[in-house]
Amino acid sequence: MFEIVAKESLAPVLTKFVIRSPFIARKRKAGHFVILRVDDHGERIPLTIVDSDAESGTITLIVQTIGKTTKLLSLKEKGDTLLDVAGPLGNPTPIENLGTVVCIGGGVGTAEIFPIVKALKEAGNRVVTIIGARNKDLVILEREISEVSDTLIIATEDGSRGLKGLVTDALSDYIQSNGHIGAVYAVGPIPMMRAVSNFTKPFDLKTFVSLNPLMMDGTGMCGACRVTVGGETKFACVDGPEFEGHMVDFDELIARNRAYADLEKQSLERFERELAEGGLIHG
Ligand code: NAD
Numbered sequence: 117m118f119e120i121v122a123k124e125s126l127a128p129v130l131t132k133f134v135i136r137s138p139f140i141a142r143k144r145k146a147g148h149f150v151i152l153r154v155d156d157h158g159e160r161i162p163l164t165i166v167d168s169d170a171e172s173g174t175i176t177l178i179v180q181t182i183g184k185t186t187k188l189l190s191l192k193e194k195g196d197t198l199l200d201v202a203g204p205l206g207n208p209t210p211i212e213n214l215g216t217v218v219c220i221g222g223g224v225g226t227a228e229i230f231p232i233v234k235a236l237k238e239a240g241n242r243v244v245t246i247i248g249a250r251n252k253d254l255v256i257l258e259r260e261i262s263e264v265s266d267t268l269i270i271a272t273e274d275g276s277r278g279l280k281g282l283v284t285d286a287l288s289d290y291i292q293s294n295g296h297i298g299a300v301y302a303v304g305p306i307p308m309m310r311a312v313s314n315f316t317k318p319f320d321l322k323t324f325v326s327l328n329p330l331m332m333d334g335t336g337m338c339g340a341c342r343v344t345v346g347g348e349t350k351f352a353c354v355d356g357p358e359f360e361g362h363m364v365d366f367d368e369l370i371a372r373n374r375a376y377a378d379l380e381k382q383s384l385e386r387f388e389r390e391l392a393e394g395g396l397i398h399g
């Protein structure tokens with residue numbers, strides 16, 4: 117069992133959990149993820165490890181409440197336990213000193229870009245980070261990211277904080293007024309990662325994206341997370357989760373991720389009905 121040692125609400129539907137898991141805390145690197153089950157009735161969900169503390173034996177996860185399992189998780193409190201947390205899974209992000217690099221976090225993807233920003237900074241890069249959100253209330257981890265970035269640019273769609281526009285507008289401004297960039301790392305909604313990759317392609321600018329297909333076992337056995345990269349089938353859990361953005365078939369990824377959208381919606385609605393009626397909170 118894995119104890120929740122801290123819980124904090126970061127924004128509407130975004131919750132931070134600190135979970136006791138000494139082995140994972142010792143071993144994890146930027147880019148690694150875990151697969152967790154809340155209880156023995158639950159499905160497995162993959163979550164990027166946002167941070168860790170080897171001394172206290174804890175890892176940090178940030179969860180967006182979008183379906184039944186993430187809703188169930190969001191109801192857990194400090195002191196509660198989770199059934200299993202398996203990891204660290206996946207490959208660490210390729211980190212090297214490339215001079216100036218741009219890291220982009222869109223919405224909840226800001227949580228996933230944080231460990232990459234930190235690792236790139238520790239490797240000696242000059243790190244420019246762009247955070248994109250729909251409005252100022254959805255901007256997360258601003259202090260933590262500014263502490264490990266040389267430049268932080270915030271873009272909100274309604275202009276309530278920072279530049280008005282999308283992350284690609286901020287990237288375009290930055291590229292026009294600055295010199296050479298070694299690489300771009302982008303994590304966020306799939307349309308965002310596709311837009312960033314399309315934008316950087318004509319510049320032949322190396323672009324890494326972190327793919328989030330449906331996952332089950334996280335060990336390369338089930339095939340649920342297959343993606344097409346450079347015309348080849350890859351498994352995001354063991355070959356990724358990061359891939360070269362210019363090679364990814366984003367249309368296929370979007371279509372596959374939509375496959376169970378109706379079932380997920382029905383499952384969440386049933387769960388919320390049961391909760392409101394004071395019934396089961398699993399099943
Ligand atoms: P959102 O839709 O609010 O978008 C956040 C920001 O991303 C926007 O403000 C904008 O700056 C940028 N963006 C979005 N679409 C864009 C486009 N077409 N072109 C250019 N920029 C664009 O984000 P959200 O609601 O926080 O995101 C939720 C989605 O992100 C979920 O579907 C979730 O599964 C996914 N996600 C992916 C990862 C990953 O590992 N890739 C991690 C966490 C969440």
Ligand code: FES
Pocket residue numbers: 330331332333334335336337338339340341342351352353354
């Ligand atoms: Fe099963 Fe990747 S999640 S192969």
